[in-house]
Amino acid sequence: MTTGLFVEQSLNGLQLGVMLFLVTAGLTLVFGIMDFINLAHGSLFMFGAFLAATFVKITGIFWLALILAVLATGLIGFVMEFLVLRRFYHRSHLDQVLLTFGFILVFNDITRIIWGSIPLPMPLPEILSMPVQIMPGVMYPSFRIAILVLGLIVALCLFLIIERTRLGMWIRAGASDRQMTSALGVNVGLVFTLVFAAGAALAALAGIMSGPISAVQIGMGEPILILALVVTVIGGIGSVKGALIAAIMIGMVDTFGRVMFPPAISSILIYLLMVLILAFRPRGLFPANV
Amino acid sequence: MKLTTSAAAIALLFAVTGATADTVKIGFISTMSGPLGGTGNEASDGFKLFLDQNDGKMGGAEVEMHWEDDQAKPDVSRQAADKLISEDVDIFTGIIFSNVLLSSIKPILDSGAFYISNNAAPSQIAGKLCDQNFFAVSHQNDQLYEGLGVYMQEMNFDNVYLMAPNYPAGKDMMAGFKRHFQGKIAGEVYTAFGQLDYSAEIAQVRAAAPSTVVFFYPGGMGINFVKQYQQSGLMGEIPVYTGSHGIDQSILPAVGDAAIGVNSGAIWSEFGDNEANRVFVEGFEKAYGRIPSPYAAMAYDTARVIDAALTEVGGSIEDRDAFRTALETMDFSSIRGNFKFNTNHMPIMDYYMTVVEKDAQGRLVNALKSKVASDLEDGYVSECKISG
Numbered sequence: 001m002t003t004g005l006f007v008e009q010s011l012n013g014l015q016l017g018v019m020l021f022l023v024t025a026g027l028t029l030v031f032g033i034m035d036f037i038n039l040a041h042g043s044l045f046m047f048g049a050f051l052a053a054t055f056v057k058i059t060g061i062f063w064l065a066l067i068l069a070v071l072a073t074g075l076i077g078f079v080m081e082f083l084v085l086r087r088f089y090h091r092s093h094l095d096q097v098l099l100t101f102g103f104i105l106v107f108n109d110i111t112r113i114i115w116g117s118i119p120l121p122m123p124l125p126e127i128l129s130m131p132v133q134i135m136p137g138v139m140y141p142s143f144r145i146a147i148l149v150l151g152l153i154v155a156l157c158l159f160l161i162i163e164r165t166r167l168g169m170w171i172r173a174g175a176s177d178r179q180m181t182s183a184l185g186v187n188v189g190l191v192f193t194l195v196f197a198a199g200a201a202l203a204a205l206a207g208i209m210s211g212p213i214s215a216v217q218i219g220m221g222e223p224i225l226i227l228a229l230v231v232t233v234i235g236g237i238g239s240v241k242g243a244l245i246a247a248i249m250i251g252m253v254d255t256f257g258r259v260m261f262p263p264a265i266s267s268i269l270i271y272l273l274m275v276l277i278l279a280f281r282p283r284g285l286f287p288a289n290v
Numbered sequence: 291m292k293l294t295t296s297a298a299a300i301a302l303l304f305a306v307t308g309a310t311a312d313t314v315k316i317g318f319i320s321t322m323s324g325p326l327g328g329t330g331n332e333a334s335d336g337f338k339l340f341l342d343q344n345d346g347k348m349g350g351a352e353v354e355m356h357w358e359d360d361q362a363k364p365d366v367s368r369q370a371a372d373k374l375i376s377e378d379v380d381i382f383t384g385i386i387f388s389n390v391l392l393s394s395i396k397p398i399l400d401s402g403a404f405y406i407s408n409n410a411a412p413s414q415i416a417g418k419l420c421d422q423n424f425f426a427v428s429h430q431n432d433q434l435y436e437g438l439g440v441y442m443q444e445m446n447f448d449n450v451y452l453m454a455p456n457y458p459a460g461k462d463m464m465a466g467f468k469r470h471f472q473g474k475i476a477g478e479v480y481t482a483f484g485q486l487d488y489s490a491e492i493a494q495v496r497a498a499a500p501s502t503v504v505f506f507y508p509g510g511m512g513i514n515f516v517k518q519y520q521q522s523g524l525m526g527e528i529p530v531y532t533g534s535h536g537i538d539q540s541i542l543p544a545v546g547d548a549a550i551g552v553n554s555g556a557i558w559s560e561f562g563d564n565e566a567n568r569v570f571v572e573g574f575e576k577a578y579g580r581i582p583s584p585y586a587a588m589a590y591d592t593a594r595v596i597d598a599a600l601t602e603v604g605g606s607i608e609d610r611d612a613f614r615t616a617l618e619t620m621d622f623s624s625i626r627g628n629f630k631f632n633t634n635h636m637p638i639m640d641y642y643m644t645v646v647e648k649d650a651q652g653r654l655v656n657a658l659k660s661k662v663a664s665d666l667e668d669g670y671v672s673e674c675k676i677s678g
Contacts, residue, residue: 012489119544131523141521215513
């Protein structure tokens, strides 16, 4: 492997990792802070992409469509939480899994009814449509660099909000002792609703950013949900830092595994990694709420 | 008196049954829902179009349609087949996926019904497991890439890089390609089924510097691969080729302008120059507001085959042997051009090359370049012994 190819593949791994982080961030927040398993996270990812594709078609401006679709999916998350999910916080995880699995099926068919079964177009934003030269002989798609930058900004913002703001303090307090936090005058119900809506918005952001490089189609959220669950588990449930590091690890292992090993081995590498990490760190790399 | 009434009633009953003998029951099992549902909807739209254009009749007979959704699941398809067998369906069709077909084909054929395939025709059913009542109007699976191999061999392509998903059809397609292509293979990569990101593989392609890339990525995988290949900047440097159905109208609008310049083999083209094809393409666009994909075209052609064979036998399928002989011997003009059934009931057909361009209305289409192979046979015909 030449230096140029090595740099290119490392960037590919890093970019895949950051993309996975974007998908996982919302999932791990809801999972860790609210102790709620949301399998329909992939559906929110799909809604983000479908809504953005629709808004791009109407407005013709990618970034405007991105903002509108993130807000709209956040609103869908808000309504979901307010009407249904909040009744399930005290139920078993199995009930939550069944409920949100049901949501996946319903959302897939709602999508088919609204948008039809043929995948939607989602063009690259004009200024990011050409590859750029990052070193002699190595061209890299500029949109992937944008994903990289955006993912790192999101990671930084989440870290600052949760660790350095009053809202973040309420969230952490509500997660560790809900009753006590309410007794201190914090509206925990509202905080949780907002966290869920934010998780939905993050899922949408990931879906929108994946739209120009992959297929905007029904069921697009399911394969990505499986990877996001692996990242959540390796990183430690509820930990944003853990999600970022685990996602980049998986991106790297998957990318180099695909290049260096036959498909029979490369397709199981990330699961092997998960098994190994869980064997030595049963709560993941950076467990939250210890 | 009472006896006379009963006798009259019985006579009437028979008269009514006699009249319904000219009804043909067709069972259409296809993938209508789930992530892969687009293909089945295309196929059923194509089939419906023929019925709509012909007052719901085929060969003079009234057609009674039984629609079922297999959700791309073998067990669901099997249940649907059992249900339709109990409803005495005469002709089955519609199944898209080969694994789904293989789960259901035995009970269907055992019931004495015909299966006339609009898509799936795996190697087993073309070779050792061939059956006198199984016909494939569409293609034998490998044929989608065999014609491409013929073309690239004739054009002296060399140093070709192959990419496909790591599952049986992926291996079959590449085997079909290599059956006729003798040039050097620069690399052969099988990726995980359903893979979303191809950046690592595309970087390897750039490093290997082949003359051409041949890929088989159905559905969403094709959208991902072509978009990412174009974004990497390689599209202008290393041209890409795919087999028939490789970049059809079920994914072309979603890929968008990134697909311009993708070369593709084709067993059928929307620009095919014959009257039946014009009736189909214009009718389809008028009815559904989009350009038909090969899935719709093959289902429509399947309906035309059934219609032609029923016409030969006067609209009655009661005499199964006569209907089978009609299918085998009739002179059928396909919307694709030359067509006839081989001894294993797989098609002998022509093969074309197309390239993705924009048409006058700015829509992306697979523009027809040339016919590259005539009377293409499948590779399994010698293994099939149909005992009449």
